[in-house]
Amino acid sequence: EPEVTQTPSHQVTQMGQEVILRCVPISNHLYFYWYRQILGQKVEFLVSFYNNEISEKSEIFDDQFSVERPDGSNFTLKIRSTKLEDSAMYFCASIDDRAYEQYFGPGTRLTVT
Amino acid sequence: GEDVEQSLFLSVREGDSSVINCTYTDSSSTYLYWYKQEPGAGLQLLTYIFSNMDMKQDQRLTVLLNKKDKHLSLRIADTQTGDSAIYFCAESTGNTPLVFGKGTRLSVIA
Numbered sequence: 001e002p003e004v005t006q007t008p009s010h011q012v013t014q015m016g017q018e019v020i021l022r023c024v025p026i027s028n029h030l031y032f033y034w035y036r037q038i039l040g041q042k043v044e045f046l047v048s049f050y051n052n053e054i055s056e057k058s059e060i061f062d063d064q065f066s067v068e069r070p071d072g073s074n075f076t077l078k079i080r081s082t083k084l085e086d087s088a089m090y091f092c093a094s095i096d097d098r099a100y101e102q103y104f105g106p107g108t109r110l111t112v113t
Numbered sequence: 114g115e116d117v118e119q120s121l122f123l124s125v126r127e128g129d130s131s132v133i134n135c136t137y138t139d140s141s142s143t144y145l146y147w148y149k150q151e152p153g154a155g156l157q158l159l160t161y162i163f164s165n166m167d168m169k170q171d172q173r174l175t176v177l178l179n180k181k182d183k184h185l186s187l188r189i190a191d192t193q194t195g196d197s198a199i200y201f202c203a204e205s206t207g208n209t210p211l212v213f214g215k216g217t218r219l220s221v222i223a
Contacts (some may be wrong), residue, residue, distance in 0.1 A: 042216065043213040045210035101161065104157075107155045
């Protein structure tokens with residue numbers, strides 16, 4: 001069964017460093033998302049991406065964040081200068097052409113020290 | 114803005130039924146979902162229901178929707194220890210971002 005994959009599974013970085021989180025959505029899906037979950041809290045929407053551009057973003061998704069689809073398969077989230085409060089689990093999701101079933105990847109745990 | 118509320122904890126005995134409840138505020142919600150998250154793992158889509166449905170059954174899972182009260186429930190029949198996890202209710206209007214509740218931690222006692 002096709003699945004969303006994410007790498008790395010765990011990333012440790014120092015405050016102020018740039019990180020890139022990678023996702024490979026399911027191949028025939030059209031919409032891509034990033035969410036984050038701070039430990040013990042609810043899953044929060046960051047950004048959605050469709051037709052090679054951002055379609056929606058939340059207040060959390062400030063100038064420190066960017067997304068890219070550099071080729072036909074990868075979807076990346078970049079955090080330019082990480083802060084302690086960026087420590088969270090980051091989930092990528094994609095949605096199929098029926099546009100109602102969002103499938104999530106296993107997540108990348110980002111720890112900022 | 115949109116909000117989704119869930120009770121935080123539920124404890125049941127193995128073999129009993131579990132009922133996890135959720136309320137939402139967005140009356141334009143078209144799709145309502147249940148996701149399962151096991152410790153340290155990602156979000157697994159369990160089931161979903163369209164807002165024009167009252168009930169959906171999928172093996173041991175039954176979803177009930179009361180659109181008037183904006184109340185959604187997930188019933189797990191014959192609950193097993195493997196069902197222990199956090200269950201998230203979420204809503205959207207289709208390809209819009211999901212709005213999640215805080216999750217209900219289900220503990221199954223053997």
